[in-house]
Amino acid sequence: xxxxxxxxxxxxxxxxxxxxxxxxxxxxxxxxxxxxxxxxxxxxxxxxxxxxxxxxxxxxxxxxxxxxxxxxxxxxxxxxxxxxxxxxxxxxxxxxxxxxxxxxxxxxxxxxxxxxxxxxxxxxxxxxxxxxxxxxxxxxxxxxxxxxxxxxxxxxxxxxxxxxxxxxxxxxxxxxxxxxxxxxxxxxxxxxxxxxxxxxxxxxxxxxxxxxxxxxxxxxxxxxxxxxxxxxxxxxxxxxxxxxxxxxxxxxxxxxxxxxxxxxxxxxxxxxxxxxxxxxxxxxxxxxxxxxxxxxxxxxxxxxxxxxxxxxxxxxxxxxxxxxxxxx
Amino acid sequence: xxxxxxxxxxxxxxxxxxxxxxxxxxxxxxxxxxxxxxxxxxxxxxxxxxxxxxxxxxxxxxxxxxxxxxxxxxxxxxxxxxxxxxxxxxxxxxxxxxxxxxxxxxxxxxxxxxxxxxxxxxxxxxxxxxxxxxxxxxxxxxxxxxxxxxxxxxxxxxxxxxxxxxxxxxxxxxxxxxxxxxxxxxxxxxxxxxxxxxxxxxxxxxxxxxxxxxxxxxxxxxxxxxxxxxxxxxxxxxxxxxxxxxxxxxxxxxxxxxxxxxxxxxxxxxxxxxxxxx
Numbered sequence: 001x002x003x004x005x006x007x008x009x010x011x012x013x014x015x016x017x018x019x020x021x022x023x024x025x026x027x028x029x030x031x032x033x034x035x036x037x038x039x040x041x042x043x044x045x046x047x048x049x050x051x052x053x054x055x056x057x058x059x060x061x062x063x064x065x066x067x068x069x070x071x072x073x074x075x076x077x078x079x080x081x082x083x084x085x086x087x088x089x090x091x092x093x094x095x096x097x098x099x100x101x102x103x104x105x106x107x108x109x110x111x112x113x114x115x116x117x118x119x120x121x122x123x124x125x126x127x128x129x130x131x132x133x134x135x136x137x138x139x140x141x142x143x144x145x146x147x148x149x150x151x152x153x154x155x156x157x158x159x160x161x162x163x164x165x166x167x168x169x170x171x172x173x174x175x176x177x178x179x180x181x182x183x184x185x186x187x188x189x190x191x192x193x194x195x196x197x198x199x200x201x202x203x204x205x206x207x208x209x210x211x212x213x214x215x216x217x218x219x220x221x222x223x224x225x226x227x228x229x230x231x232x233x234x235x236x237x238x239x240x241x242x243x244x245x246x247x248x249x250x251x252x253x254x255x256x257x258x259x260x261x262x263x264x265x266x267x268x269x270x271x272x273x274x275x276x277x278x279x280x281x282x283x284x285x286x287x288x289x290x291x292x293x294x295x296x297x298x299x300x301x302x303x304x305x306x307x308x309x310x311x312x313x314x315x316x317x318x319x320x321x322x323x324x325x326x327x328x
Numbered sequence: 329x330x331x332x333x334x335x336x337x338x339x340x341x342x343x344x345x346x347x348x349x350x351x352x353x354x355x356x357x358x359x360x361x362x363x364x365x366x367x368x369x370x371x372x373x374x375x376x377x378x379x380x381x382x383x384x385x386x387x388x389x390x391x392x393x394x395x396x397x398x399x400x401x402x403x404x405x406x407x408x409x410x411x412x413x414x415x416x417x418x419x420x421x422x423x424x425x426x427x428x429x430x431x432x433x434x435x436x437x438x439x440x441x442x443x444x445x446x447x448x449x450x451x452x453x454x455x456x457x458x459x460x461x462x463x464x465x466x467x468x469x470x471x472x473x474x475x476x477x478x479x480x481x482x483x484x485x486x487x488x489x490x491x492x493x494x495x496x497x498x499x500x501x502x503x504x505x506x507x508x509x510x511x512x513x514x515x516x517x518x519x520x521x522x523x524x525x526x527x528x529x530x531x532x533x534x535x536x537x538x539x540x541x542x543x544x545x546x547x548x549x550x551x552x553x554x555x556x557x558x559x560x561x562x563x564x565x566x567x568x569x570x571x572x573x574x575x576x577x578x579x580x581x582x583x584x585x586x587x588x589x590x591x592x593x594x595x596x597x598x599x600x601x602x603x604x605x606x
Contacts, residue, residue, distance in 0.1 A: 028503055028505050028506070029503060029504050029505045031505070032505035032508070032509060033422060033504070033505060033508075035414055036414050036415070036417050036418035036421075036422055037418055037422065037427070038414075039410075039411045039412075039413075039414030039415040039418060040414075040415040040418040040419065040423070040427055040428070040431045041427065042411055042415070043411070043412075043415050043431050043434070043435060043475060043476075043479060044427065044430050044431055044434060046438075046472065046475070047434040047437075047438060049453075050441070050446070050449055050472070053449055053452055053453055054445065054448065054449055054452070057448070057452045104348070105348045105351055105352065106348070106352075107348075108344060108345045108347070108348030108349070109345070109348040109349040109351075109352050111345045111348075112345035112346055112348060112349045113349065116342055116345055116346075117346075117349075125349055125353060127597065128352075128353045128356055129349070129352045129353065129356070130593075131356060131590060131593060131594075132352060132355060132356045132359075134529060134530075134589050134590065134593045135356075135359060135533075135586060135589070136532070136533020136534070136535070136560060136582075136585050136586070136589060137533070137534075137535065137536070138533065138535040138560045138563045138564050138567075138582070138585070139359070139363060139533065139563070139582045139585055139586055140359070141564065141567065142363075142563060142567040142578055142579065142582050143359050143362060143363065143582075145567060145568070146366070146567075146575075147358075147362055188355050188359075191352050191355070192352070195349075195352060219334050219335060219337075219338035220338055220342060221337060221338040221341045221342060222334070222338070242440060245440045246440065248442070249440075249441070249442025249443070249444065249445065250442070251442065251443075251444040251536040252535050252536050252564060256564070256567065256568060276442055276444050276536075279444055279448070280444060280536055280539060283539060283540050284539055284540065284543065296448055296451075296452065299444065299445050299447075299448030300445075300448070302442055302444065302445045303441060303442070303445035303448070303449075306440060306441050306442050306445065307437060307441065309440070310436075310437045310440035310441065311433075311437055313440070314433060314436045314437055314440075318433075
């Protein structure tokens, strides 16, 4: 997130690009500096290779199954039916639930860490939240399967059904595994992404922004909602889009709690599938070239969507965070 | 609005922010405590020394998965750490222009690409031509996931080295490459090691890309060209199995993974407490 060549007064240690002067050892310079450049070039070539391979790999799927797959719900590989609409639906619904839950909570936590809590408390709490990001997704999955799903089935889904059962969203059987459980689990998984990036964004808001409002007699909360958050808006959106990218691509944890059923249901309690979870669940069992190429096509779609989402998010975050500021 | 109401609202909403952070911290505590409770009893000597047993046969372990995971992670590190560190040094010291901007931007983008899509990539370019699953295809997939983290952390670490040190070396007549390799890079070594540790921590618990690369195995497999067991894969496969003794092994695996990943993360942060790229 740092920008080249921008000098920030508080960081004496920012290094400008090296000016390569006439050297007494031009061959050594060229070899070693060339190795550095080559490594950098490799990273870029890797991205190109990923993009090309996954785009080309989708081709057999498009050719044999056709774009009609996007309009069809029927996923019946043994009979050659590869409708992907239910996966797209499941991905959108679970990601939306995750963002609705993790967005406000993550931003609230980021406000606390960046603006409200004393530094000596904010640092350890931030570290705890970041450890949440380090928990492997399969551990989230096993916890979701054995702890979260029973709680959802016995407590939360009946309560929601009782209170909001007039909405089609909260009708039907309480399975425990389904879109709502997957969405809640995803919310926990993306919470650290929202809060860590938002915290960086809040810390990059200039001090004058706050002081001007404090001088006018505003309360802390008024400063936050009217001076800090509006200034940080595009960066916050970036943080949420980044979290969306994580939610779309999560495979293992989701496949363990979503019930793995290719269906579109109005009820959030119902089992479903997402693009990533169908890949995780069926790839190793896929028999037949057509089945396999359909799944690879799903992988390509996931890659391309996530590239777009992440590029957008990074542009938003980068614009907002500006040059990296030193953490005091 | 009267001042009292504004102040009351202020107090209320600031409390809400405390609750938000509290929810996040509580989730971590819930998960970790529960995994310790369930996984603790599974971590016997057998777990680390024995092969998995068939259903109903007691004394099964996950030794082959642990060794398989270590092998895959080691191979991935051998690929990703040198390239990532060199590219990071490039970004910090030489990087300007389209190449540097592109590498920075796409490294950040790459950290967000789903690991399962990277698994499909490794499957397409390695498993399909090889015609069988293998540890080395898994290592390639994991190295791609590690790479951007190592690149960006190394860049930050090398940038933090005071340029005056390098300029001093140059002023004394040192070659530019020697000044980098012998002066700047050693000053940044804690941060570079941190980058490697964070990269390893990121992939140590990855299971999705291993599904179609390492594939898993019930046996000892130490050949990089053969299907290999891996701990995250075993946790997945045993957790969804309907047998209690397998589920116990899965919990043990989950606890092992969480301990390993936390240990790596905390070490990395203590080693290099500066702000890390996200």
